[in-house]
Amino acid sequence: MRWLMGCATIAILVMASLMAACQKSQSANADFAPGAFPPTLSATEYHQRAWSRTDCMTCHETGVQNAPKIKHVSVPDIAKSSKCRTCHVVAAASK
Amino acid sequence: MDANRREFVQWLGVSGMMAAAGCNRSGPSDVDLNEAALQWHKSVCRFCGTGCGVRLGVDSGRLVALRGDPEHPTTKGLVCAKALFLPKIVHSPDRLTVPLIRKKGELVESTWEEAMDLVAQKFAQAIREQGPDSVAYYGSGQCLSEESYLANRLFKGGIGTNNVEGNPRLCMASAVGGYVSTYGKDEPMGCYDDIEHARVFFLIGSNTAECHPVIFDQILVNREKGRKATVIVLDPRKSPVRDLADIHLDPIPGYDLPVLHAMAHVIVKEKLYDADFIKDHVAFKTVEDGNPKAVDFDTYVKFLEDFSPEKASAASGVSAKEIVRAARMFAEGPTMSFWTMGLNQRTSGVFANNLVHNLHLLTGQIGKPGATPFSLTGQPNACGGVRDTGSLCHILPYGRVVKNPEHRKEMEQLWGADEGKIQPKPGLNTIELFRALGEDKIRCLFVTTTNPGHSLPNLTPYRDAMGKPRPNKPFVVVADIFPTRTTELADVVLPAAMWSEKEGVFGMSERRYQLAEKLVDPPGKARADFDIILDLAKRLEQAGVVKAGYISEKFQTPADVWDEMRLASKGTPYDFMGMTRERLRKERGIRWPCPTEDHPGTARRFVKGEDPLLDEGKYADPDAKPGDIRFYAQPDKRAVIWLRPAKPPAEPADDQYPYVLSTGRVLEHWHTGTMTRRAAELDRAQPEAYVEVHPDDAKKLGVSNGDRVRITSRRGSAVIKARVIDTPRPGMVFVPFHWEDTQSLINRVTIDAYDPGSKQPEFKICAVKLEKA
Ligand code: SF4
Numbered sequence: 124m125r126w127l128m129g130c131a132t133i134a135i136l137v138m139a140s141l142m143a144a145c146q147k148s149q150s151a152n153a154d155f156a157p158g159a160f161p162p163t164l165s166a167t168e169y170h171q172r173a174w175s176r177t178d179c180m181t182c183h184e185t186g187v188q189n190a191p192k193i194k195h196v197s198v199p200d201i202a203k204s205s206k207c208r209t210c211h212v213v214a215a216a217s218k
Numbered sequence: 219m220d221a222n223r224r225e226f227v228q229w230l231g232v233s234g235m236m237a238a239a240g241c242n243r244s245g246p247s248d249v250d251l252n253e254a255a256l257q258w259h260k261s262v263c264r265f266c267g268t269g270c271g272v273r274l275g276v277d278s279g280r281l282v283a284l285r286g287d288p289e290h291p292t293t294k295g296l297v298c299a300k301a302l303f304l305p306k307i308v309h310s311p312d313r314l315t316v317p318l319i320r321k322k323g324e325l326v327e328s329t330w331e332e333a334m335d336l337v338a339q340k341f342a343q344a345i346r347e348q349g350p351d352s353v354a355y356y357g358s359g360q361c362l363s364e365e366s367y368l369a370n371r372l373f374k375g376g377i378g379t380n381n382v383e384g385n386p387r388l389c390m391a392s393a394v395g396g397y398v399s400t401y402g403k404d405e406p407m408g409c410y411d412d413i414e415h416a417r418v419f420f421l422i423g424s425n426t427a428e429c430h431p432v433i434f435d436q437i438l439v440n441r442e443k444g445r446k447a448t449v450i451v452l453d454p455r456k457s458p459v460r461d462l463a464d465i466h467l468d469p470i471p472g473y474d475l476p477v478l479h480a481m482a483h484v485i486v487k488e489k490l491y492d493a494d495f496i497k498d499h500v501a502f503k504t505v506e507d508g509n510p511k512a513v514d515f516d517t518y519v520k521f522l523e524d525f526s527p528e529k530a531s532a533a534s535g536v537s538a539k540e541i542v543r544a545a546r547m548f549a550e551g552p553t554m555s556f557w558t559m560g561l562n563q564r565t566s567g568v569f570a571n572n573l574v575h576n577l578h579l580l581t582g583q584i585g586k587p588g589a590t591p592f593s594l595t596g597q598p599n600a601c602g603g604v605r606d607t608g609s610l611c612h613i614l615p616y617g618r619v620v621k622n623p624e625h626r627k628e629m630e631q632l633w634g635a636d637e638g639k640i641q642p643k644p645g646l647n648t649i650e651l652f653r654a655l656g657e658d659k660i661r662c663l664f665v666t667t668t669n670p671g672h673s674l675p676n677l678t679p680y681r682d683a684m685g686k687p688r689p690n691k692p693f694v695v696v697a698d699i700f701p702t703r704t705t706e707l708a709d710v711v712l713p714a715a716m717w718s719e720k721e722g723v724f725g726m727s728e729r730r731y732q733l734a735e736k737l738v739d740p741p742g743k744a745r746a747d748f749d750i751i752l753d754l755a756k757r758l759e760q761a762g763v764v765k766a767g768y769i770s771e772k773f774q775t776p777a778d779v780w781d782e783m784r785l786a787s788k789g790t791p792y793d794f795m796g797m798t799r800e801r802l803r804k805e806r807g808i809r810w811p812c813p814t815e816d817h818p819g820t821a822r823r824f825v826k827g828e829d830p831l832l833d834e835g836k837y838a839d840p841d842a843k844p845g846d847i848r849f850y851a852q853p854d855k856r857a858v859i860w861l862r863p864a865k866p867p868a869e870p871a872d873d874q875y876p877y878v879l880s881t882g883r884v885l886e887h888w889h890t891g892t893m894t895r896r897a898a899e900l901d902r903a904q905p906e907a908y909v910e911v912h913p914d915d916a917k918k919l920g921v922s923n924g925d926r927v928r929i930t931s932r933r934g935s936a937v938i939k940a941r942v943i944d945t946p947r948p949g950m951v952f953v954p955f956h957w958e959d960t961q962s963l964i965n966r967v968t969i970d971a972y973d974p975g976s977k978q979p980e981f982k983i984c985a986v987k988l989e990k991a
Contacts, residue, residue: 154282154309155280155282155283156252156256156275156277156282157251157252158251158283159275159282159283159284159302159305160303160306160899161302163899163902163903175438175461177442194250195250196251197250197251197253197285199286199288199294199295199296200295202435204439205296205431206427206431206434206435206438208427209296209297209298209299209431209432209435209885212299212899214903
C-alpha cells in the first residue's frame with residue numbers, strides 16, 4: 124500500500140504543478156484578445172513532419188478521426204494554401 | 219510491476235493529469251479572434267527580412283493581437299508563428315525597465331541621468347586620451363533605419379572613427395560582396411512578385427521553410443495553383459525544404475562551389491546559355507596578382523573544363539547525373555534563386571554568391587518576371603538599416619565607401635562635419651573589433667539591439683573581451699529590451715523600447731521601406747534607441763569631443779533624420795527621395811528607387827520601363843526599350859561573371875576532428891532566442907538545444923536519441939542532447955543556436971575564420987569530434 128500512497132503523493136504534486144502551469148498560461152493569455160494566438164498542435168509524428176502540408180483543414184473542418192474542429196475565420200484566404208506549421212507550433216518538444 | 223501498479227502508473231499519464239487539471243486544451247480550438255472588438259493598425263513584423271505586413275490589435279494601451287495584413291502587396295496576409303506571438307513578447311514581464319550600472323561587480327539599478335553621464339564621460343575620456351579609434355559602435359539589423367543612420371553619423375562624422383559595425387556582418391556581408399562585385403551596388407534587383415512568375419526555384423543553403431516561412435508558403439502557393447514549378451535544393455542537410463525538392467543536391471559541407479561551377483559547365487557544354495544576353499550585358503573577370511583582370515567567354519569556358527559534373531561529383535559527393543539535371547532545369551526558367559546563411563557564412567562566401575549570379579547571367583535568367591537571384595535576409599532591417607545607411611566600417615550611406623574622397627566629401631557636406639573628419643581607412647570589422655577589445659585597444663564599446671555575447675563565433679575569447687574583470691578593462695554599454703548573455707557582461711545596461719513602442723523605418727529584402735509606428739508606450743523607464751543616441755550625441759557635444767550642434771541642433775525626431783536620409787540617397791542608385799513620411803504612413807511600404815513623390819516604387823531594378831533611374835538622371839538611357847536591362851551601377855554597364863577558384867572551407871574534417879558542425883535555426887525561435895523564448899508556446903515547442911546526428915554516425919559513436927553528446931572543436935565544447943535523424947549528411951552534425959544555457963552555447967565551438975572579402979565568419983563549417991557525455 125505504501126507504493127500506492129507514494130504514487131498518490133506524486134500524482135497530487137504533479138497535478139498541482141500542472142494546474143499552476145495551466146493557470147499561469149491561461150492568465151498570461153487572458154491579457155490578450157481571446158483567440159489571439161494560434162492553437163498549438165499535438166506532438167504527433169504527423170504534425171511534426173507536416174512541413175509542406177496544406178491540407179490540414181480536410182480533417183479539421185470536418186472533425187474526421189476526432190480531429191478538433193476549427194473555424195479559421197480570421198485567416199486570409201492565401202493563408203489557407205500555406206503550410207499549417209507556419210502558424211501552428213507543436214505543443215511539446217519534438218522528441 | 220503487477221497489474222494494479224501498472225494501471226495506476228498509467229493513470230498518472232500526462233493526458234489524464236491535464237484533463238484532471240482542467241486544461242486539456244493544448245490542441246486546436248475553435249475560439250476565433252473577434253476582430254471587430256479591436257482597433258487595428260498597420261505595421262511590419264520585426265523578425266526576419268521577409269518583412270511581412272501585419273496588423274496590430276490594440277486595446278487599452280496594449281498590443282493584444284497580431285494578424286497578417288491582407289492588403290500588403292507582397293506578403294498578402296501571410297505571417298508565421300513568431301510574429302503571431304509578438305504581443306506576448308512585447309508585454310513580457312522580463313523586459314528591462316531601468317538603467318543598470320555595474321558597481322562592485324554587480325549590476326545595480328540607476329537613473330538615466332547617472333547612466334548617460336557615465337557613458338558620455340567614459341567615451342569622451344577615451345577619445346581625448348587615445349583618439350577617436352579607441353571607441354566603437356556595434357549595432358544591429360534590428361535597429362530602425364533612423365537609429366542606425368544617426369549612430370553612423372555620430373561616430374563617423376562626429377567623433378571621426380570608422381569603428382562602426384553591426385551584426386549584419388555575421389549574416390549578409392557575403393551577399394553584399396556578391397552583389398557589389400557582380401553588379402556594382404548592393405541589394406537584389408528582383409522582388410517577391412517574381413515568386414508568382416517563377417517556374418524553377420533554386421534554394422541554396424536556405425532552410426526557407428523554417429527561416430523564411432512566408433517565402434516558402436508563397437512557393438507552395440505557386441505550386442498549389444498548378445503552375446508546376448520545380449524546386450532544386452542545394453544543401454548538405456535535408457532541411458524541411460527537401461519536402462518540396464524535385465532535385466536535392468547534397469554536397470559535403472563546404473564543397474558546393476564545384477557543384478555551381480559544374481552546373482555552368484553543363485549549361486555551356488549543352489549550349490543552354492543566352493549568347494545575346496552575354497554579348498550585350500556581361501563581362502568576364504578573374505583576379506591576377508590581387509587585381510581584377512578582364513577575360514573573354516572562351517577563357518571562362520576553358521576555366522570550366524576543370525569542373526565537369528564528374529569532377530565536381532568527386533569533390534562534393536553529389537551525383538554527376540543530378541548536377542546535369544539541375545543545370546538543365548535551371549536553364550529552362552524562369553528561375554528564381556534564394557539563398558541565405560548556408561552560402562553567406564563561409565570563408566568563400568563572396569565567391570559562392572558570385573557563382574549563383576554567374577548562373578543567372580549565363581542563362582539570362584535575370585531582370586524578367588520570375589527570373590532573378592535573390593538573397594534572403596535574416597533580420598528585419600539589415601538591408602535598409604545597416605547596408606543601405608552604410609553603417610559598417612568600410613561604407614557610407616547609399617552606396618558610398620569611406621575610401622572614396624568624393625564620397626567622404628559628399629557626406630561631410632550633408633552632415634555638416636568638418637572637412638577631413640570622416641577617415642579614409644576602414645574601421646575594424648566585427649571579428650577584428652572584438653579582438654581589439656580583448657587586447658584593450660578599444661576602450662569603449664556601445665552595443666545595441668544585438669547579443670554578441672551569444673552570437674559571435676569562437677565565443678569564449680570575445681565574452682572575455684567584453685566582461686572578464688581586469689585592470690583597464692574596456693567599458694561596455696549595452697542597450698537592449700531583455701537581459702541577455704551580453705547584458706550580463708556590460709558595465710552599463712540601458713533599457714530600450716521595442717518595436718511598436720517607437721517609430722521608424724524597416725527596409726526588407728525586396729528594397730521595400732516600411733514604417734512601423736509607435737502604438738504603445740515602452741515599459742518602465744525604457745527609451746527608444748533613437749533617444750539614447752541623441753542623448754549621447756548631446757553629451758559628447760557638451761564634452762567637446764563632437765562639434766557643438768552637430769546633431770543636437772538638427773534632429774528632434776526620427777522623421778527629421780528620415781528627411782536627411784532621403785537627401786543622402788538623392789541621385790544615387792538607391793534614390794528614395796519620393797518616400798515622404800506621409801506616404802510611408804499611408805502606404806504599405808515602397809520599393810526604391812523612388813525618386814519622386816508621384817513614383818509608385820520599383821519592382822525590378824535595372825529594367826527599362828520599371829526602374830525610373832533609367833528614364834531620368836545620370837543613369838538614364840533613352841535608347842533602351844521597355845524590358846531592356848541596363849546594369850548602370852557598373853561603369854561599363856556590364857554585370858560580371860567571375861572565374862572564382864573553388865576554395866575548401868577553413869577547417870574541413872580530419873582524423874582528429876572527424877565531423878563537420880553546421881549551425882542554424884528552427885521555425886519557432888529567432889536568432890539568440892531572447893525574444894521567442896519569452897512566448898510560452900514557442901518555448902515549449904522547442905525548449906532546448908539538440909544536435910542532429912546521422913544514424914550511421916550515432917551507431918559508430920554508440921549514441922542514442924536523447925543521450926547527451928559532447929561536441930568539441932579546437933576552440934571549445936558544448937554538451938547537447940542528441941537527436942538521431944537522417945537529416946544531416948553522414949559525417950555532419952547540425953545544432954540550432956537559439957539557447958543560452960552555458961552547456962549548449964554552440965558558438966563556443968564554431969570558428970571565427972572569415973571571408974577575406976566580406977569579413978563574414980564561417981559559422982556553417984568547422985571540424986568537431988563527438989563523444990557521449
Ligand atoms: S516570415 Fe519573417 S517577417 Fe514574416 S512573419 Fe515570419 S518572421 Fe515575420
